[in-house]
Amino acid sequence: xxxxxxxxxxxxxxxxxxxxCDDMLDTDPRKTEMTKSTxxxxxxxxxxxxxxIYSLMNVMGGGDSxxxxxxxxxxxxxxxxxxxxxxxxxxxxAMHHLxxxxxxxxxxxxxxxxxxxxxCNDLIETIDNFTWLESxxxxxxxxxxxxxxxxGLYNLWLTQLYGDIxxxxxxxxxxxxxxxxxxEDVIYPQIIAxxxxxxxxxxxxxxxxxxxxxxxxxxxxxxxxxxxWAGFYKKVGxxxxxxxxxxxxxxxxxxxxxxEGCDVTSVSQADVIKGLEDIVSNxxxxxxxxxxxxxxxxxxxxxxxxxxxxxxxxxxxxxxGYAFIADMPRDLCFDMPGMGNGNTEELFQIQYMNASxxxxxSNFYSTSRMYCNYVSVFWGLRCNGTNGxxxxxxxxxxGWGQGTPSCNxxxxxxxxxxxxxxxxxxxxxxxxxxxxxxxxxxxxxxDCEESGYAVKKYNAVTVEASGTSLAPWWDFAPGFxxxxxxxxxxxxxxxDYYLMRxxxxxxxxxxxxxxxxxxxxxxxxxxxxxxxxxLKAVQDERRWEFAFEGLRFNDLRRWSGKGAGEGxxxxxxxxxxxxxMIVVRGNKGSKVAMHHMTSSWAKRYAATDGFLAxxxxxxxxxxxxxxxxxxxxxxxxxxxxxTLY
Numbered sequence: 200x201x202x203x204x205x206x207x208x209x210x211x212x213x214x215x216x217x218x219x220c221d222d223m224l225d226t227d228p229r230k231t232e233m234t235k236s237t238x239x240x241x242x243x244x245x246x247x248x249x250x251x252i253y254s255l256m257n258v259m260g261g262g263d264s265x266x267x268x269x270x271x272x273x274x275x276x277x278x279x280x281x282x283x284x285x286x287x288x289x290x291x292x293a294m295h296h297l298x299x300x301x302x303x304x305x306x307x308x309x310x311x312x313x314x315x316x317x318x319c320n321d322l323i324e325t326i327d328n329f330t331w332l333e334s335x336x337x338x339x340x341x342x343x344x345x346x347x348x349x350x351g352l353y354n355l356w357l358t359q360l361y362g363d364i365x366x367x368x369x370x371x372x373x374x375x376x377x378x379x380x381x382x383e384d385v386i387y388p389q390i391i392a393x394x395x396x397x398x399x400x401x402x403x404x405x406x407x408x409x410x411x412x413x414x415x416x417x418x419x420x421x422x423x424x425x426x427x428w429a430g431f432y433k434k435v436g437x438x439x440x441x442x443x444x445x446x447x448x449x450x451x452x453x454x455x456x457x458x459e460g461c462d463v464t465s466v467s468q469a470d471v472i473k474g475l476e477d478i479v480s481n482x483x484x485x486x487x488x489x490x491x492x493x494x495x496x497x498x499x500x501x502x503x504x505x506x507x508x509x510x511x512x513x514x515x516x517x518x519x520g521y522a523f524i525a526d527m528p529r530d531l532c533f534d535m536p537g538m539g540n541g542n543t544e545e546l547f548q549i550q551y552m553n554a555s556x557x558x559x560x561s562n563f564y565s566t567s568r569m570y571c572n573y574v575s576v577f578w579g580l581r582c583n584g585t586n587g588x589x590x591x592x593x594x595x596x597x598g599w600g601q602g603t604p605s606c607n608x609x610x611x612x613x614x615x616x617x618x619x620x621x622x623x624x625x626x627x628x629x630x631x632x633x634x635x636x637x638x639x640x641x642x643x644x645x646d647c648e649e650s651g652y653a654v655k656k657y658n659a660v661t662v663e664a665s666g667t668s669l670a671p672w673w674d675f676a677p678g679f680x681x682x683x684x685x686x687x688x689x690x691x692x693x694x695d696y697y698l699m700r701x702x703x704x705x706x707x708x709x710x711x712x713x714x715x716x717x718x719x720x721x722x723x724x725x726x727x728x729x730x731x732x733x734l735k736a737v738q739d740e741r742r743w744e745f746a747f748e749g750l751r752f753n754d755l756r757r758w759s760g761k762g763a764g765e766g767x768x769x770x771x772x773x774x775x776x777x778x779x780m781i782v783v784r785g786n787k788g789s790k791v792a793m794h795h796m797t798s799s800w801a802k803r804y805a806a807t808d809g810f811l812a813x814x815x816x817x818x819x820x821x822x823x824x825x826x827x828x829x830x831x832x833x834x835x836x837x838x839x840x841x842t843l844y
Contacts, residue, residue, distance in 0.1 A: 255353075
């Protein structure tokens with residue numbers, strides 16, 4: 200396996216959005232000689248700037264994911280997961296119940312992503328600080344395109360989290376840019392324009408398993424952004440009829456956005472479809488043959504242990520084996536060429552490297568665990584078997600047990616299988632059926648909201664590794680070695696976190712065009728019957744294919760439309776969790792019914808439209824320029840965390 204490393208710059212803290220920035224481009228020239236007039240001075244400096252932009256995704260996807268990572272948050276906020284964890288894990292429960300523990304609970308990604316936008320603006324503005332060689336012109340366009348792409352991505356995540364926010368398009372923030380503006384009318388046009396610039400500037404060769412974006416990545420995210428805008432804000436519930444409006448690419452003053460690479464003044468549904476079709480025809484991406492190849496539990500070491508006996512049919516005494524992957528050809532295992540990290544359907548991802556150590560973050564941009572995929576730890580098993588012996592939960596490792604899969608997801612999926620008379624490999628490919636898959640399944644005494652299922656996709660994996668005691672499989676994977684953490688369970692997890700897969704391109708195309716041929720590819724890979732187009736079929740396929748990848752919540756929101764209330768698809772899906780039977784405090788013999796902690800999920804969703812509270816610190820610093828979102832009056836007890844267990 201190739202070891203993919205994302206270089207990370209050492210960056211000083213940006214404490215707040217509206218106070219002076221003290222990052223690498225705004226330091227005292229007497230100390231560093233690196234100012235916006237002298238840096239960048241060569242193409243390598245621009246590459247370094249870009250690494251600093253990408254590195255903030257590591258900050259969010261590593262370290263304390265329950266306080267920083269939007270994709271993890273959106274999964275917890277959806278009907279796919281409960282909050283769970285231990286009694287003390289109140290942040291994740293607040294997330295799941297759409298309430299807050301304190302008025303600044305949601306501040307970390309707000310500040311971190313605005314810091315990322317600042318870095319993007321710096322790169323865009325200083326790209327021509329020096330004279331590029333003629334041979335570097337294509338590289339210049341690629342790097343500039345990546346800057347535009349990442350600015351669009353950070354703005355997309357910010358506005359999906361917080362709604363109407365300030366739009367900052369220059370490194371020097373003007374009073375006008377400090378004002379909150381309409382996401383629908385101002386921010387989304389800029390996001391789309393940035394993705395248009397990115398696709399026109401970037402090439403097609405970079406961004407193949409190296410953690411960078413390319414033209415095809417920009418086309419895919421342009422579609423994701425447009426579909427959310429059309430569904431949520433313009434309330435086009437079904438896109439296949441071609442009724443979504445064209446989005447005018449105008450700035451806050453109503454004038455056409457002018458920036459390098461943006462050669463259009465509007466983008467239509469047909470334009471979005473054309474971009475996705477370009478990926479299919481020219482991108483060279485393809486679905487992995489086996490869905491399980493995408494996930495680290497199918498690595499060849501676990502596979503070998505499943506076949507370690509004389510006749511090749513099972514386990515011999517004293518060894519482990521995982522029957523779920525035993526029928527896979529070995530060349531389709533996660534760590535085989537074309538599979539796993541850098542696989543053939545991976546368009547864009549967060550990558551990790553083996554450099555983690557335990558440290559408490561000193562600021563929003565500093566956590567030495569950011570180099571590892573810490574989502575694996577949060578989704579790791581809190582039920583550790585008898586006396587914490589992970590041999591009883593082989594091949595899955597221990598973790599915090601947060602974000603337990605909901606009974607709703609398992610029940611809805613099982614119902615679909617029964618109705619269609621099929622078995623979907625993705626169900627057990629995504630969830631651990633703890634009672635039936637683990638040797639000795641027990642709950643910790645402080646467990647909360649346990650459903651009997653666990654996330655399988657990103658769960659940490661152990662191997663026996665030549666007779667040693669069970670340890671993270673990455674410790675023995677070629678190109679990796681054990682980290683410096685005393686407890687390798689927390690640092691030795693390096694599975695890519697997928698932000699865009701080719702399966703998403705195919706399902707977006709079916710949803711936009713009504714042509715089921717694309718969806719049928721995804722269904723065929725899963726081994727389920729192909730179906731004609733219907734919106735319900737697309738909705739189900741998206742839920743089954745992307746469970747635990749962070750897409751479900753915003754899919755529900757765009758299929759509901761803004762302001763749809765308690766009768767919306769999203770509100771009803773969330774409310775369906777009410778009354779499900781769960782285990783609390785480890786007592787499997789006495790389950791309790793789950794209820795919302797302050798009111799109901801439907802009511803909280805209707806009140807907030809799925810937006811989080813803007814951090815009070817930033818509202819105060821803006822001196823009234825940022826307004827709190829609806830549904831987040833801190834004086835209202837329905838918005839505030841309540842201890843349930």
